[in-house]
Amino acid sequence: MGNMRRREFFTLLGCAAVSRIARAESYPSRPVRLIVPFGSAGATDIVARLIGQYLSERLGQTFIIENRPGAGGNLGIETVVRSSPDGYTLVLAGAPSAISASLYDNLNFNFIRDITPVAAIVRFPNVMVVNPSVPAKSLPEFIAYAKANPGKLNMASPGSGSTPHVTGELFKMMTGVDMVHVPYRGGVAAVMTDMLSGRVHVYFGTTASSIEYIRVGKLRALAVTTAMRSETLPDIPTVAEFVPGYEASAWFGIGAPRNTPAEIVDKLNTEINASLGDPKLKARLMDLGGIALTGSPADFTRLIAEETVKWAKVVKFSGAKAE
Secondary structure: OOHHHHHHHHHHHHHHHHHHHHHHHHOOOOOEEEEEOOOOOOHHHHHHHHHHHHHHHHHOOOEEEEEOOOHHHHHHHHHHHOOOOOOOEEEEEEHHHHHHHHHOOOOOOOHHHHEEEEEEEEEEEEEEEEOOOOOOOOHHHHHHHHHHOOOOOEEEEOOOOOHHHHHHHHHHHHHOOOOEEEEOOOHHHHHHHHHHHOOOOEEEEEHHHHHHHHHOOOOEEEEEOOOOOOOOOOOOOEHHHOOOOOOOEEEEEEEEEOOOOHHHHHHHHHHHHHHHOOHHHHHHHHHOOOEEOOOOHHHHHHHHHHHHHHHHHHHHHHOOOOO
16 A cells, blocks of 8 residues: 555544544434333333433433334334434333344344344332232242142233233243233233232232332232342342242333444443433432443343343243234
């Protein structure tokens, strides 16, 4: 390579590097859409609005929350997969996408291939609650009762393949108890109506959906599903204290379309982690029963991959199919 061509080559390299830096520094220069693949007022929507508000303040551009529910969250994910990889369309993705990978046979995308993980945000423990008519006062008592009465207990969920459903199926798989799964098309509200009346007996729901009923004694909490006890329910043991190796949780984080520039992903990751370091945001997530998650895009990539493999085994065991 002659001196002239070498100079041109390194000039081009330098221009490309400057262009990348400039792109990251100027981002975002207009409003950013944050797609929530579920309806409004649920935990996903609340988390999106909280993190969107912090990112708006930190980055000086509006983060518009757009609810795109349908097909177990897959319609919202597909919207982002088909968007330009420029950092202006993001998604609040989570455990449902890791479950959907094996639950649905004909998805128009591959979540691991088509979504770039940006940053994890929060992990929610699920809590195993029973109607007070169930005689068990502890998890070992419950397992003994369920084994003595196979098929007599009904396990509710807001739909086949939902996080509460597969959380319960993992419990069945690891304990060998036989419970009848009862999916509800009316979502969590319908589940709670029948849990309170005693029509169904067991539910592995989020702390956010169950905590008020636990506090007033309308439902009995037997265990939380995370590896560590919940700060929101510190007196309630984990399932793992009696069933070693059990862990299940609902988690959420930000994703972007495949091929979104690394410098934009890194900038968003830095700002999300900084927001999660704010004591007010941590406290707000804790009020919802959540634990703030921080880490690199690689950390979030690893979480998604591990969860996808784990839930594929549970979906296969349960025979669950998308409704």
